[in-house]
Amino acid sequence: MAAATAILAGVLAFSPASGDAAMDIARGFVRDCPRRDAGTPGGHSAARWIFSKANRLGCDAQIDRFTGETPDGVKRFANVRVELPSPDPSAPWIILSSHFDTKAGLPAQFTGANDGASSTALLLELAHLLRRAGRSKEFSIEIAWFDGEECAGARYAANDGLHGSRHEAARFKKLGRKVAAMLNFDMIGDRDLSISVPLNSTESLRKTVLAAAEKEGLSATVSLSSEIVRDDHESFLLAGFPAADLIDFEFGSAPGLNDWWHTVHDNIDNVSAESLAKAGRLAIAILRELGYKR
Numbered sequence: 001m002a003a004a005t006a007i008l009a010g011v012l013a014f015s016p017a018s019g020d021a022a023m024d025i026a027r028g029f030v031r032d033c034p035r036r037d038a039g040t041p042g043g044h045s046a047a048r049w050i051f052s053k054a055n056r057l058g059c060d061a062q063i064d065r066f067t068g069e070t071p072d073g074v075k076r077f078a079n080v081r082v083e084l085p086s087p088d089p090s091a092p093w094i095i096l097s098s099h100f101d102t103k104a105g106l107p108a109q110f111t112g113a114n115d116g117a118s119s120t121a122l123l124l125e126l127a128h129l130l131r132r133a134g135r136s137k138e139f140s141i142e143i144a145w146f147d148g149e150e151c152a153g154a155r156y157a158a159n160d161g162l163h164g165s166r167h168e169a170a171r172f173k174k175l176g177r178k179v180a181a182m183l184n185f186d187m188i189g190d191r192d193l194s195i196s197v198p199l200n201s202t203e204s205l206r207k208t209v210l211a212a213a214e215k216e217g218l219s220a221t222v223s224l225s226s227e228i229v230r231d232d233h234e235s236f237l238l239a240g241f242p243a244a245d246l247i248d249f250e251f252g253s254a255p256g257l258n259d260w261w262h263t264v265h266d267n268i269d270n271v272s273a274e275s276l277a278k279a280g281r282l283a284i285a286i287l288r289e290l291g292y293k294r
């Protein structure tokens, strides 16, 4: 029995119970940190919340505070990360990421439950499972929660939006780290889940995501899109790293519509444990497709 238990403890899987756990985390995050606009006290307390939660889940988290120019002047940002380095120092990195900030200037009922909280919660549960599975010989893994993804204006610019990912891509570059894949998750808690991988993602990774979805029986939920989506993966692409975005950009009142995005309808009632479980299964299937062995 001891041997069987040891093997089971090392096997990475995202069960329906993991989906429920991620849903509980999302609920708690939205309750405690309903507004997380970058550069505000709410944003900084959200970073501390993620840091504490990750530590309680047995992960050794770090907060990385930095400043950046924005259209409203210099702002202070805070990324959170958990690093799970491989025992092999030459192993390349896989980065699993999400933003946690909320879009500023929206009505109080908007809590970014899907846009920000759902992927934040998914990655907390994944960090917990990956840490428990043990270090991987094949890859070093980083789980990253980015601040400042949302732009203040209507459009992204060099000084507006994607602040956290730009900072982290520069850090990876400075450290000379080799990156096998950066996989960014956004809006994946949508009750009616339909994940797509936008065109501006590394082509080989788009194929990897699709193959992983097929093996995991999620072909009906995952597709490749011909659209360009501005999101945190772009910062890594610009830094020369392979990167892909996994986003459900059809968050709305009917299939195909995105009319709930950045509205009061983005609340916890429109997020589900089942969708979080699907996204979690997909994340692990992608890791395996890339060569992760546990």
Ligand SMILES: [Zn+2]
Residues within 6 Å of the ligand: 103, 115, 150, 262
């Ligand atoms: Zn958003």
